Amino acid sequence: MSADAGTTPTATATQAPAAAAAVPATQATSTATKKTGKSLSKYKIVFLGEQGVGKTSLITRFMYDTFDDHYQATIGIDFLSKTMYLDDKTIRLQLWDTAGQERFRSLIPSYIRDSRVAIVVYDITKRKSFDFIDKWIEDVKNERGEENVILCIVGNKNDLTDERQVTTEEGQEKAKLLGAKIFMETSTKAGYNVKNLFKKIAKSLPEFQDANSNIINEASGAAAAGSAPAAGNAAGKTGVIDISTKDEQEQSGCQC
Amino acid sequence: MQGNSGRTSYTGGSHMQLGKPPTFVPQSLPRSPSVPSLQGDRPFNSLNRSDPMLNRKVFSGETPVPRLDPGSAHSPMGSAAVQASPSTIGGNSNLSVIDLYGDETDSQMASEESEDTNHLDTLMSKSSLMDQPHRDDYNVTSQETSMQTDSQLPQIPKSPRVNISSKDAEHFDRYGFKKQTSCISEAQYDGWWSEYYQYCERRKSKWVVLMEKHGLPSSDDQVTRFPPKNEKLKRYVRKGVPAEWRGNAWWYFANGQELLDENLDQYGQLLQKIALIEKLPDKEDKYPDLEIIERDLNRTFPDNIHFQRESFQDGEPEMIKSLRRVLVAFSLYNPKIGYCQSMNFLAGLLLLFLDEEKSFWMLVLLTSKYLPGVHNVNLEGVNIDQGVLMLCVQEYLPELWDYIVPKEKHSGSSKGNLNKLMNTSFSSSSGHSHQSQGKNDFLLKLPPVTLCTASWFMSCFVGVLPIEVTLRVWDCLFYEGSHFLFKVSLGILKLSEEELLKGKHHNSLTHYSLNGSQNKHKNNNSPEESEMELFQIVQTFPKKLLNPNDIFEKIIFKKRITFNNLDQDEIDRCRKYVTTQRQKHKPMSDPHKSSSHSNVNDNDDVSEDSDNSKPHSSDSSSHRNVHKSKTFNHTHRSEEHLPGATQDTPYGFKRSMTSVNWNSGLKEKVRQIRKKKDKFMD
Numbered sequence: 001m002s003a004d005a006g007t008t009p010t011a012t013a014t015q016a017p018a019a020a021a022a023v024p025a026t027q028a029t030s031t032a033t034k035k036t037g038k039s040l041s042k043y044k045i046v047f048l049g050e051q052g053v054g055k056t057s058l059i060t061r062f063m064y065d066t067f068d069d070h071y072q073a074t075i076g077i078d079f080l081s082k083t084m085y086l087d088d089k090t091i092r093l094q095l096w097d098t099a100g101q102e103r104f105r106s107l108i109p110s111y112i113r114d115s116r117v118a119i120v121v122y123d124i125t126k127r128k129s130f131d132f133i134d135k136w137i138e139d140v141k142n143e144r145g146e147e148n149v150i151l152c153i154v155g156n157k158n159d160l161t162d163e164r165q166v167t168t169e170e171g172q173e174k175a176k177l178l179g180a181k182i183f184m185e186t187s188t189k190a191g192y193n194v195k196n197l198f199k200k201i202a203k204s205l206p207e208f209q210d211a212n213s214n215i216i217n218e219a220s221g222a223a224a225a226g227s228a229p230a231a232g233n234a235a236g237k238t239g240v241i242d243i244s245t246k247d248e249q250e251q252s253g254c255q256c
Numbered sequence: 257m258q259g260n261s262g263r264t265s266y267t268g269g270s271h272m273q274l275g276k277p278p279t280f281v282p283q284s285l286p287r288s289p290s291v292p293s294l295q296g297d298r299p300f301n302s303l304n305r306s307d308p309m310l311n312r313k314v315f316s317g318e319t320p321v322p323r324l325d326p327g328s329a330h331s332p333m334g335s336a337a338v339q340a341s342p343s344t345i346g347g348n349s350n351l352s353v354i355d356l357y358g359d360e361t362d363s364q365m366a367s368e369e370s371e372d373t374n375h376l377d378t379l380m381s382k383s384s385l386m387d388q389p390h391r392d393d394y395n396v397t398s399q400e401t402s403m404q405t406d407s408q409l410p411q412i413p414k415s416p417r418v419n420i421s422s423k424d425a426e427h428f429d430r431y432g433f434k435k436q437t438s439c440i441s442e443a444q445y446d447g448w449w450s451e452y453y454q455y456c457e458r459r460k461s462k463w464v465v466l467m468e469k470h471g472l473p474s475s476d477d478q479v480t481r482f483p484p485k486n487e488k489l490k491r492y493v494r495k496g497v498p499a500e501w502r503g504n505a506w507w508y509f510a511n512g513q514e515l516l517d518e519n520l521d522q523y524g525q526l527l528q529k530i531a532l533i534e535k536l537p538d539k540e541d542k543y544p545d546l547e548i549i550e551r552d553l554n555r556t557f558p559d560n561i562h563f564q565r566e567s568f569q570d571g572e573p574e575m576i577k578s579l580r581r582v583l584v585a586f587s588l589y590n591p592k593i594g595y596c597q598s599m600n601f602l603a604g605l606l607l608l609f610l611d612e613e614k615s616f617w618m619l620v621l622l623t624s625k626y627l628p629g630v631h632n633v634n635l636e637g638v639n640i641d642q643g644v645l646m647l648c649v650q651e652y653l654p655e656l657w658d659y660i661v662p663k664e665k666h667s668g669s670s671k672g673n674l675n676k677l678m679n680t681s682f683s684s685s686s687g688h689s690h691q692s693q694g695k696n697d698f699l700l701k702l703p704p705v706t707l708c709t710a711s712w713f714m715s716c717f718v719g720v721l722p723i724e725v726t727l728r729v730w731d732c733l734f735y736e737g738s739h740f741l742f743k744v745s746l747g748i749l750k751l752s753e754e755e756l757l758k759g760k761h762h763n764s765l766t767h768y769s770l771n772g773s774q775n776k777h778k779n780n781n782s783p784e785e786s787e788m789e790l791f792q793i794v795q796t797f798p799k800k801l802l803n804p805n806d807i808f809e810k811i812i813f814k815k816r817i818t819f820n821n822l823d824q825d826e827i828d829r830c831r832k833y834v835t836t837q838r839q840k841h842k843p844m845s846d847p848h849k850s851s852s853h854s855n856v857n858d859n860d861d862v863s864e865d866s867d868n869s870k871p872h873s874s875d876s877s878s879h880r881n882v883h884k885s886k887t888f889n890h891t892h893r894s895e896e897h898l899p900g901a902t903q904d905t906p907y908g909f910k911r912s913m914t915s916v917n918w919n920s921g922l923k924e925k926v927r928q929i930r931k932k933k934d935k936f937m938d
Contacts, residue, residue: 052551057682075598076711101597
């Protein structure tokens with residue numbers, strides 16, 4: 001797997017994300033529990049990167065396929081659990097969303113830096129956030145050898161073409177340099193490449209190494225559902241999202 | 257770019273309808289809680305004078321409201337402080353508010369407040385007003401009529417000063433926050449609020465009586481002083497300070513005025529300095545905090561209308577400007593902290609209730625007196641407070657503690673935390689986050705759940721608890737001191753326990769039984785998985801805690817709940833103890849933080865500085881006079897008799913029955929030895 005695995009040259013990011021197939025929470029839960037009866041492989045995914053680059057936004061887009069202009073700044077660490085299905089295999093993803101300010105780095109304990117997957121996000125309109133990814137990558141590598149971690153570098157906000165400060169090529173370059181297995185530019189606002197990112201990540205996991213098929217669908221973790229029986233509001237803690245929507249597949253055509 | 261598929265978005269409030277006249281119609285039903293009364297203009301703060309929204313002539317155009325901030329004798333000067341003046345008179349609110357209240361149906365408060373009830377009875381002759389439909393229209397009509405009318409009508413200012421078109425208004429609460437959150441639906445909110453606002457009105461009438469008893473003014477614009485502290489007032493505060501008085505109450509209880517008086521010109525000077533800095537070409541290099549602050553401004557309460565930029569607006573909301581000034585001023589004032597994420601929420605909430613200068617000083621107090629060291633560059637204060645919290649959990653919520661630090665890895669026999677406390681040898685654990693119990697390792701390598709609870713402290717529950725609960729917590733925080741944060745945390749954790757059990761029934765994920773403490777249930781879940789589940793519940797649960805009384809009545813007011821014995825002195829001792837423990841073992845276990853100092857030490861040099869502070873020097877050396885606060889004296893005093901501060905002895909909570917320090921008496925020593933023996937026998 002090389003750094004050029006995922007490139008997103010243009011920012012034709014006007015495509016609306018496919019509307020999520022809304023499924024009642026209970027249904028999703030029961031499906032999840034049914035299928036998760038046996039032990040699941042769990043993968044920790046940690047989201048790192050400077051404040052305001054779009055970590056929370058990336059997760060929200062992935063989980064709920066929604067976007068807000070402004071998310072509250074993340075203080076400390078947020079945790080989300082998500083179950084993904086691929087063919088007959090199921091994995092549980094633990095997503096760790098972190099606060100971006102540098103002083104919070106010390107709070108992120110080793111067992112989170114020690115994740116199977118580290119997604120280091122920068123903002124293509126902020127050179128500084130790009131320069132900063134070295135530090136995060138270093139943190140991750142210190143915790144876990146280079147070999148054992150799937151490093152992803154994500155340049156977010158690629159819908160903001162006019163404000164771009166970091167070119168796609170620079171991003172690829174750096175990914176190669178730092179040994180990142182996946183590089184991608186995304187737009188959480190436009191819903192561009194987010195599913196692709198997670199697809200790619202899933203495919204790099206040992207569980208799915210040989211599986212060439214797309215991820216069929218996914219449902220959020222049973223833990224979340226169990227703890228939130230009353231939270232049946234629009235934000236929708238649970239739901240099944242068909243990750244392999246057509247428009248994104250088209251986009252992914254230019255990925256590989 | 258339409259990323260907004262299928263979600264009721266509130267981005268930037270751009271969908272708000274401008275200039276549309278209010279369509280409130282007098283209703284014949286009890287005032288719909290879903291319609292925030294937009295009158296009141298007695299904002300909960302004093303800003304936004306020049307808020308463009310005010311000029312929209314929705315309501316306030318017709319109600320020219322004189323402004324007067326009773327407490328702010330010292331408003332900031334300088335051009336930068338345009339709007340820092342004063343809050344409004346919320347109408348001639350010197351009204352017979354009491355007429356409005358009456359139903360003493362609140363069983364919860366019945367007993368302890370019977371003394372007030374009599375008083376009330378005499379005033380309740382018109383209580384039938386309560387049920388009359390038109391009463392519910394006060395808030396509506398008064399907005400569109402004159403102040404004179406207001407003065408005739410009993411009115412309780414309830415609302416934010418910002419005018420929202422009626423269509424949108426119903427989606428926002430009285431502070432301008434969107435009712436719907438990620439965990440609470442608007443319907444849930446409305447359902448709860450229709451009850452709770454009555455509670456608020458009842459409480460306020462009681463406050464009015466109390467104030468009058470003490471010969472203090474009780475009209476909204478004049479409430480700047482409060483009765484002397486006593487048990488009754490404490491109870492009142494715990495039941496909630498009237499929202500309109502909150503800013504002043506916090507200011508009063510936290511002794512803000514004293515601090516301001518000592519630093520009369522300081523905020524103005526800081527603003528002048530900011531103005532100079534703004535002109536520097538390389539300001540962002542010289543003051544890196546500027547950019548970091550900038551990035552968080554629009555990420556502070558994006559769901560609050562006061563912080564949202566309207567699509568039609570040229571500039572940014574006044575609230576954002578104030579927030580920027582307060583945060584930048586603070587970063588100059590206290591370079592040791594600079595700017596730390598979460599302070600934006602602290603300052604933001606303060607600004608909703610206080611003017612800019614006062615908000616600034618309250619932020620100073622929060623970050624020094626109430627949360628010492630928590631926002632420092634190394635965040636060591638966070639770790640210390642989390643260590644303290646974990647000690648408290650171990651002591652007061654032993655069953656939950658078994659969850660937090662699973663027993664699996666240790667010799668299973670412990671019957672509670674006493675045994676754990678006996679086990680004192682301090683080895684820095686290696687590798688994993690599961691420490692074996694009975695050691696203080698968890699103070700060095702904090703359990704995972706603290707990743708979640710840390711943010712509770714950093715932002716004082718802003719964004720963690722729903723707004724009304726947060727405000728109740730802040731009331732108590734400023735009245736009672738920082739130990740209240742620990743109490744509330746323990747309360748939330750205790751309630752989470754129940755949730756955890758529920759979750760256990762729902763999906764057999766967990767295998768630690770809370771009540772039985774046996775972990776015989778076998779299933780496929782690793783301890784880590786249980787940990788994650790716990791984490792998730794602790795993270796989500798408080799966000800659903802819509803009703804403040806759920807935690808206040810069920811937990812905080814209950815005498816039998818042991819951690820209600822926690823007092824400030826205990827927490828100060830705990831903090832000192834944890835500080836020492838962490839310092840002693842830091843080099844071995846925590847290279848990341850080797851440069852850190854304890855917050856207590858920070859405070860030491862601070863108090864020495866304090867005499868130097870002259871109003872002139874607005875830079876680093878002058879910002880410490882705050883720290884004369886009593887809290888620190890406490891800390892020093894307690895140092896002398898602090899058990900375990902110098903040896904690796906476990907922390908001993910004082911037991912309230914005797915109020916004797918647990919570890920200090922001979923009796924206790926004997927008890928310890930006996931316990932230890934018992935354990936070996938096991």
